Amino acid sequence: MEFEKYITKRAKPLKASGIREMFKLMADPAVISLAGGSPDPELFPTDFLAEISAEILKNNGKKALAYGTTDGYAPLKEELKKRTENISSFDKEDKIIITTGAQQAIDLVARAVVEDDDLVVVESPSFVGTLNSLRSVRANLIGVTMESDGMDMSELESVLKGGKVKLIYTIPNFQNPTGITMSLEKREKLLELATKYDCLILEDNPYGDLRFAGTPVPTIKSLDKEGRVLYVGSLSKILSPGLRIGYLVCRGELCDKIEIIKQVNDVHTPCLTQMIATEFLKRYDVAAHIKKACEVYGRKCRFMMECMEKYFPKSVTWTKPEGGLFILVYCPESIDAAKLSMEAVQKYKVAFVPSNNFATNIDEKTSSFRLNYSTMSEEKIEEGIKAVGTLLKEKLGE
Ligand SMILES: Cc1ncc(COP(=O)(O)O)c(C=O)c1O
Known part of the structure; x- marks a missing residue:
């Protein structure tokens, strides 16, 4: 049966979120996910x-x-x-x-x-x-x-x-x-x-x-x-x-x-x-719970940035958050972040989200990507960032 004709003009512009697509690849337990937006499940009471x-x-x-x-x-x-x-x-x-x-x-x-x-x-x-x-x-x-x-x-x-x-x-x-x-x-x-x-x-x-x-x-x-x-x-x-x-x-x-x-x-x-x-x-002691979450995220965020200093090429920069769960990484324009993210997941089993997913036009080519630091252990964060750094160095010849 042909279903296309039944779909409304409202529903047509909706595309599967790249993040959800990424979740499918991430079903593999070996994947280091720096792609999600979830709080750390270890903190759930x-x-x-x-x-x-x-x-x-x-x-x-x-x-x-x-x-x-x-x-x-x-x-x-x-x-x-x-x-x-x-x-x-x-x-x-x-x-x-x-x-x-x-x-x-x-x-x-x-x-x-x-x-x-x-x-x-x-x-x-x-x-x-x-x-x-x-x-x-x-x-x-x-x-x-x-x-x-x-x-x-x-x-x-x-x-x-x-x-x-x-x-x-x-x-x-x-x-x-x-x-x-x-x-x-x-x-x-x-x-x-x-x-x-x-x-x-x-x-x-x-x-x-x-x-x-x-x-x-x-x-x-x-x-x-x-x-x-x-x-x-x-x-x-x-x-x-x-x-x-x-x-x-x-x-x-x-x-x-x-x-x-x-x-x-x-x-x-x-x-x-x-x-x-x-x-x-x-x-519940909500204030203490939030304080603990902030300590965990602050520590993981600082750790991820230290790893980025260590493993990322010099031409790559990133935002310095004061809270929340995300860092945005800016690469030189020659990088296509969508392609980079697919390669990272296939070659190194590391997932992150390219910024075209966050753009008004999802088909736009972007050279930035989002990293999440809340859910992975520090060991996995280092492993993941090291792999992304290797890939970026390969691409940028640095
Ligand atoms: C900026 C922003 N707004 C809203 C939401 C949705 O949150 P909720 O789980 O409460 O629906 C999210 C979830 O990631 C978010 O990042």
């Missing part, structure tokens, strides 16, 4: 989660297994409000909606806000999950260059002057894929420009808690007085990605509409995982 899951099912099973409300389990909303009270004004207008991961929050915003061909600004490069959500609503994506302290604001202003932009998407802390953090000056400027040109900002902050160096920078949402910023958070990187708990902070009719779209989408996020997350936030 499995014993605690086993205990509270059993307790919830035993004492509150009828509630945990029933239908729930679309906006989320009220005690979880309360816990998340406490965690975010410094960034929003829940006493006034902001509301919180629990979502099935941050990915769903982003997708709901895309569905509520973007019509065919609407201009949407994204950082270049940016998170593939959001690019795909925006593609699926047929947004016209415009990438703005990332500098070492966030988006290039003059480039952003000329884009905003050039046509009516509806939404600006940013990951201001330890951005995926660059690891870059936006400076306070740029956050203020971004809000000023969004106000001047009347566009919404989607602030995505799943890595914000994972700072292992430098000083925290206020969220854009905390600088916003009128609700122009829609804020997305997640427990994926500090608790577990598999529980699928994210949240959206927004206000007004837009927030009400997003809630209805979620209802259409999945009715609600599973009550059981919401209840587990609530008990984690209430009863």
Whole structure:
């Protein structure tokens, strides 16, 4: 049967994520994966989660297994409000909606806000999950260059002057894929420009808690007085990605509409995982858990950079993250990162993600690639970086 003709214009631009494709190759246990975006599974509080899951099912099973409300389990909303009270004004207008991961929050915003061909600004490069959500609503994506302290604001202003932009998407802390953090000056400027040109900002902050160096920078949402910023958070990187708990902070009719779209989408996020997350936030020492995660990621990040100093050719440079899970590596233009990554996995069994996956145009040739340091042991990190270094030296003749 011919299925192509049944596929909508919305679904057509979606391509399998290169990262997911890479996951298939990575099924081989011998592969050293520097490609993922997961937190370190060693940090999952499995014993605690086993205990509270059993307790919830035993004492509150009828509630945990029933239908729930679309906006989320009220005690979880309360816990998340406490965690975010410094960034929003829940006493006034902001509301919180629990979502099935941050990915769903982003997708709901895309569905509520973007019509065919609407201009949407994204950082270049940016998170593939959001690019795909925006593609699926047929947004016209415009990438703005990332500098070492966030988006290039003059480039952003000329884009905003050039046509009516509806939404600006940013990951201001330890951005995926660059690891870059936006400076306070740029956050203020971004809000000023969004106000001047009347566009919404989607602030995505799943890595914000994972700072292992430098000083925290206020969220854009905390600088916003009128609700122009829609804020997305997640427990994926500090608790577990598999529980699928994210949240959206927004206000007004837009927030009400997003809630209805979620209802259409999945009715609600599973009550059981919401209840587990609530008990984690209430009863676990979350501050100590995050501190430990930051120590682990800080140590692994520094170690990976030391290995890169040792094994990478001199013409190769990289970002220096203050938190999160990623480093972006910049190679000379002669390198085709997509080809390099295939060769690395086939020849040396090392996986990383070439930046075309994070570009507005996935077919674009890029010479940079993303490395993840959270999941592999230091021994594997060294082995992997050494192999990538050998391959790069072969290609560059250094
Ligand atoms: C920037 C960014 N936003 C959102 C997500 C999605 O997170 P979640 O697991 O909460 O859906 C990710 C996951 O990697 C991410 O990197």
